Amino acid sequence: MTTPTPKPDAVLGTDAPVVTPTEPIAALERKRDPERSNWRIFFEKPTTRVFIPVLVFFVLLSAFGPLFVGDPITAGFPKLLPPGSAEHVLGTDHLGRDFLARVINGGRVSLLVGFSVALLCMTIGLVVGGLAGYFGGIIDTVMVKVAEFFQVLPGIILALVIAALLGANVVFIVIILAITMWPSVARIVRAESMRVSQLGYVESAKAAGFRGLRIIASDVIPNVMPPVLVATTMTVGRAILIESGLSYLGIGDPSRPSWGALLNSAQSYMRDGWWLALFPGLCIVLVVLAVNMLGDALNDSFNPTVGRVK
């Protein structure tokens, strides 16, 4: 058989608009609504609309609140005043300190830790995970081993030991938490970057001569971002929860108590000071819930599960 020379007509695509030739049906696809970008979908969800304000509220409260409330540190009178009075909206604690001030200042620490850890995890995760997914080999193995290590020695335990032996301060806690939590972000980055590197345009970028790092930066990372954002968002929640656990157990800077530390003091006064236990915990729940719901909403906006429900 002689090698056929395809006529222009027969080479699909040369004289026609690109319609995936094996899907005549797809050409007739009708959109029920004009296609919206995933970000628009995200911002139009009712969940998002409820919880972004919640998160923003707490961030602003922690950032600027301390300027407007009283002194959270100096002891005073009256002690253990229940909430509801004009002077002390949330009452006072066992040392007579205004509880609203304590809570708002506590928020600063909790949120700072949460966001710092998440950002660190995202950075480390992107770098290591991206390299592991793209190059594979040793980096990959190392990553897996580190993840295994922290599964066997849970982060919270390691943080407790380190804090016990070496003393505790906020920076330490942030670093320790970041070290124990980055593998879960990196795993996602790795999976996504492996998936992306299978796609066609990475191959063509390689063929065009772009080197590894350039490809990673311009092609892999933008595609990897949505699931990474989701994972980072969830990390904020987890970090806040772990930090609150640590400070509840007494690990932390006594002069800058986080919400967990407030709960630590509240433990001994549950009978006479129920509000000391209620409000810090409530704040933790609201922030973590907001962050988790937003993470779910992000996840839903960027990879929805369509149709195939049987």
Add this chain to the structure above:
Amino acid sequence: MSASQVAASPLLEVSGLNVVLPTGRRSEVEAVRHVDLVVRDGERVGIVGESGSGKSVTGRAIAGLLPTSPLVRVTGSIRFAGREMVGAPAEDWNAIRRERVGMIFQDPLTFLNPVMRVGRQVAESIPLSRVGGDRRAQLTAVHEFLAQAGLEKVEQVANSFPHELSGGMRQRVLIAIAIAKTPALILADEPTTALDATVQQRVLDTLDRTVADLGTAMILISHDLAVVAGMTDRVYVMYAGRIVEEGTTEQVLQDPQHRYTQALLQSVHSITEPDTELYSIPPSLRRELNAEADHAS
């Protein structure tokens, strides 16, 4: 209905079938457009078309196996022995599927439950009531149907899990599952596409034989004209959700009337005949056909 009318009532009568499927968060496609088809007892009918032509969707609609999302819309009429099934409640569909319609799917690996033994999966097609409530009779029946589907050492096979069998064997299990309910109609959706070329013909032969032995009607859905040519009496050609041509298999293959069928045959011939230039369906033809399809809906 008079006796002659009842007798004349075909096994399956589809008219004006329309199926709309969701294809994304906010988009949908009319996958099947005004399809009419008829199958009589014992008849063998083929539905041929490229992927995306709507042939599989049509098959699933007939078996009632479309996704159950509320975004899926089915309109028109599907009658089994005169009984209207579109809009019928789930119990009716389940009854039809239990006794009258069997379906053979494309990829036997994913279409068999990986954690359930094969014999048990076949047994599910054989209700105990049919074998007098006796489990051993049911097991015997399972072995019989596996044998009829061309498998040897049926006890061993029945005891195995799907991943322990080869592709050809798994497809035969799917055949056994379909025939075990002694249906009036078998729908085979691309039954050999996922198999090795060497195994395909043998499985097709088995399918051919079992259908002949049981006297069931068959709808064979395939993109492969050769497969359909050898096994069907009549054929429907589909493109973009519409039936563009129908007739006896011989007629349609020797003397196609519609330009699409002609183009399809030409491209097949260009592969099988030596010294012919490779022919693909030109985009211009597709645009025409797409426009027609759009208009018609």
Add this chain to the structure above:
Amino acid sequence: MKARLVYYGRLLLSSVILFIAVVTVLFFLLELAPGDSIQALVGDVPLSEDMRERLTIIYGLDRPLVERYLTYLGNVLTGNLGLSVGTNNEPVLDIIATRIPNTLALAIPSFLISTTGGIILGSIAARTRKRWLDGGISGLAVGLFSVPNFWLGMLLILLFSITLGWLPTQGKAPFGESGIDPRYAILPIITMATTELAYKTRIMRSSMIESLGQDFIDTARSKGLTSSQVLWKHALPNALLPMVTISGYSLGMILAGSALVERVFGWPGMGLLFIDSIDRQNNMVVLGIVIVLTVTIIVVNILTDIVYGLVDPRLRARFTPKKKEVVA
């Protein structure tokens, strides 16, 4: 058979290596502790010269680093976790051993409750058509997942013990009694189980949804099976597999979180011992507990692997060669 030995041999080897890595990290953390290393071992118990000398000899503190490390490692591997200096020189392992049953008395019921509850709720949420039910269960799961479980414990105490007076607040049994009084265990178990319950509900739900989307569900439906039959016989067994995988991780989380819960309720288990020892800088005990925890988690992981290998028929056969083709 040989393949099986190789596989489990490798698993065991990597587990041992992991364990050694943990012990090494702990050892070097101990080394890094500021101040006097003997004091670090002993905590805030004052030392006489005599004690100092004896401890120096016992722990070989005048030996070079590597030798000390190897001695420590050797000790650990043979079950010698050192002595708790603060309390009559009892062996650390013995002290821990008395406390473990208390923690397990909470951990095991929590594990069972969270697993069963997660399977049931997750399945319901995945399968139901009623959006409010799915939304409700999923919402509850996210909500509980966002609550620090020790705070939940405090709330439960506030509600049931302090306000309503139904249940006691602290301890595991009335004062002076040994053994465990169930009334005392209720709130701690609920507290411990909650976060895990939420987590498992989410996992089960998505696992079930994925299972229901598989092709073999089509085959099951094509046999005319009712949707209940399809769910129970086909979807559920497949959906349960990931639950097995995470159960090892879950038990580890429960044990790690026991420190928090035990503190809230004053429950004398391993977790409370851990915290007390940290407070008193009784570091041998601290390390001892971490080591015991690590070993437990490693063992649970290996068991999970074995169980999963038995439960998934695709893996059951991974050690046997593929069956010969039996073709007609």
